[in-house]
Amino acid sequence: MRQFTDERGGDSVAGVEFGLHLLADDPNLTFIAFVAMVLLAVIAARFGFYAARNRRATVATGDGVLWEYLLAVGIVATVYALVGVLEIVSSIRATFKQGLLLAVVLLLALAVREVYYNAALSTAAEGRTDFRGRQALELAFVGVVAVVIFGIALLGLRRELLALQGVGALVFAGYGFRFGRRQTDAAMVQGTMIDSLLRHLLPVLAFATLVPAIDLATVAGLDRIVVVHLQVVFVIMTATALMTATIKLRQNLASL
Amino acid sequence: MVEEQSSDREGLPEQLVETLADPATARSQTPYLLGVLDDGEPDHRLVAGTALCLVARSYPELREAVAERLLDRLDGDAHDEVGHALDYLATRYPETVEEAVETLEEDVGTGARERLSRSGAEGGFLRSESLAPGGRDRPVGRTQVAGEGDVDDPRQVYTADPADPDADVADHGDGEDDASEDAGGQDGDDRDADDRGRDGEDGDERDGDGGTTSGVTTVTLRAVSRRLSEVVDRSKFDELTVLTEGRRDRYGAVFRTAGRLDGEEYAVGLTVYRLPEDHESFVAGFRTTAERWQEAGSHRAVLPVYDWNVHPRPWAAVEHTGESLATRSDPPSEPLWTVIELASGVAHAHQHGLVHGAIDPGNVRYRDAVLDDSRRQPLLSSPGIATLSETGPAGSAPGDTDSADERPRPGGLDPRYAAPEHYDDSYGRIDGSTDVYGLGALLFRLCTDHHPYTGDAGTVRGKVLSEGAPEPRRVNPDLPDSLHRVVRKATATRKLKRYETVTAFERELAQAREALLAEVDDA
Secondary structure, eight states, X not given: OOOEEEOSOOOEETTEEBSOEEETTOHHHHHHHHHHHHHHHHHHHHHHHHHHHHHHHTTTTTOHHHHHHHHHHHHHHHHHHHHXXXXXXXXXXXXXXXXXXXXXXXXXXXXXXXXXXXXXXXXTOTTSSOHHHHHHHHHHHHHHHHHHHHHHHXXXXXXXXXXXXXXXXXXXXXXXXXXXXXXXXXXXXXXXXXXXXXXXXXXXXXXHHHHHHTHHHHHTTOOHHHHHHHHHHHHHHHHHHHHHHHHHHHHHHHTO | OHHHHHXXXXXXXXXXXXXXXXXXXXXXXXXXXXXXXXXXOHHHHHHHHHHHHHHHHHOHXXXXXXXXXXXXXXXXXXXXXXXXXXXXXXXXXXXXXXXXXXXXXXXXXXXXXXXHHHHHHTOOGXXXXXXXXXXXXXXXXXXXXXXXXXXXXXGGSOOOOSSOTTOOXXXXXXXXXXXXXXXXXXXXXXXXXXXXXXXXXXXXXXXXXXXXXXXXXXXXXXXXXXXXXXXXXXXXOSEEEEOSOOEEOSSEEEEEEEEEETTEXXXXXXXXXXXXXXXXXXXXXXXXXXXXXXXXXXXXXXXXXXXXXXXXXXXEEEEOOOOBTTTOSSOOSOHHHHHHHHHHHHHHHHHTTOOOOOOSGGGEEOOSOOSOGGGOOOEEOSTTTGGGSSOSGGGOOTTOSSSTTOOOXXXXXXXXXXXXXXXOGGGOOSSHHHHHHHHHHHHHXXXXXXXXXXXXXXXXXXXXXXXXXXXXXXXXXXXXXXXXXXXXXXXXXXXXXXXXXXXXXXXXXXXXXXXXXXXXXXX
């Protein structure tokens, strides 16, 4: 199935043609996808900017890891969105880009875990001291992301890789939500600023997870065009959730 | 300033200049100075009077003798400088001058008292803030400044109380609480404005002299009243009668006054704020803060502000309060209710854009007389004022406390209740989260009857920044989980882990209280 159609020829730079390239021959889908990607690029860049400023402001107080994760979320999400824009305005085809969002999901899950470990009284919670176990798990997660990105880039959208991408996203999200649930249930955290930040990050995690996870439907036999439509919707939802999380970051920065 | 002093001294006798420069070694110059007061040029007399005061300050044993010599000169032709010098001594060392007056012949003594009052009314050294007398919050009973006010109902005026409960814990730290300096000690234009205001009052006060019960005390009160005359003029009160000399508060000088407005009497605590170096920004900030405080004062747990102004310098007339949580002898019988009330007041202040910034026991005040002592309404005092001033625990050096009982330095927040951001900018700025910390620290104190931290300022600073949130269970192992948790969350070192809002703190504390009350009921 052909996914992309050249609407009109454009200038060619280093073998890359610039011009409008419709997604799935559908101008409406292309327009909405373009808006979604630009929106996500701007909001994610802003999110990363405020994460960086929070990191700089709290470098002495030990919150650095949390802000580093969130900064990475902003950067990778921005790259994902810019790649999406490039796919529309050029002949570049980055079929691996959902792997970037998989990386965003992983980073968000790790950020939520860090929030949990950062929270008062959970500092000594079980798992925190099991550094080797955590490290091994992190490496495994990063390996999944690497396999998905490089696998799709080299081998194309193979069913196995799409399945790994979808399952990986669900596992990462489950990992993050496990910590998120623990924390939101912890009386020691309720009503605090970090609780509020977490509650704003969880929707981002949820919607970002759905973008790569929905590719499981492709594996199950659903038309990929339908899946791409759904992915665009979830990208918009991710951007929206990220916007409110950015407000939280700004609020925290204002108090520093 | 140094250049001005040098130029002023041009033309003065060398002996006078040397005495002025080093009064501590000028004991033998006393007769010379008295001689200059008698026969010198006006400028020389002025300097000689100043030098005499300085010498008297340096040699306590000379004070009475100097006072006697000055009283001897209080005849009809006495130079004004004699009265000025005596006025200073009378205000600074009232007992000594009183003794000197007592030694005079009755008729001479009476004349001296009158002259003292007159000289006081004319101003003099008292108008020079650099030589202003030390003030103590010494209630003077029903004594009313002669010629000022006509509070005819004695019940409306405070009675003397030797064990003044109004003394803040911060007040004890300074052996020489010089409230008068705070009330008038200012530079430049402000001082000029103050002086101009007083000049306008002088004639009236001289004419209104009369009926005093104690010449020395009256002179002192006159001096204070004169110093506050511009404040009184600008206040909305029809009358504002100064009742005490004033005491030094952490933010400035506080005077008990009685106000009358539209026929109603008000017990007023008048605070004249101390100006920091950057007084322009303080004044600008004070306007905003006072406006918001006045709005927030509508809440039952916020000390009401009757009036305020920034001229001649920032001042606020608030409801008079008696003791503070720091000075209460008995702990509140309803500690949780007290903190919930305060949290409600802080939340109300936050809604008006006002961050307190220095919540500690000294800033929790109580009204004097209550019928039901079980639920004395706490009143949050001076919201936002601390954030205008640079003074605070962050500036305190190790050992900067005043005594072994670790009282805080006057002018600053109690270091034991200061949030990490008070000590270190890297923990963020002073904001609503800081107030959450302050309330948590208060809750610690009320739940455990101990301060969150102990030690001198340097030790406390180290503990606050390195040990994390204080653990009330260490002090009170029987503390319920719910309260332990609320204290820990409120006093978390990092803002990220504190209650996001005071309302969240208040809500959880109220829930904890309800649960505890229910447990008691069930039991």
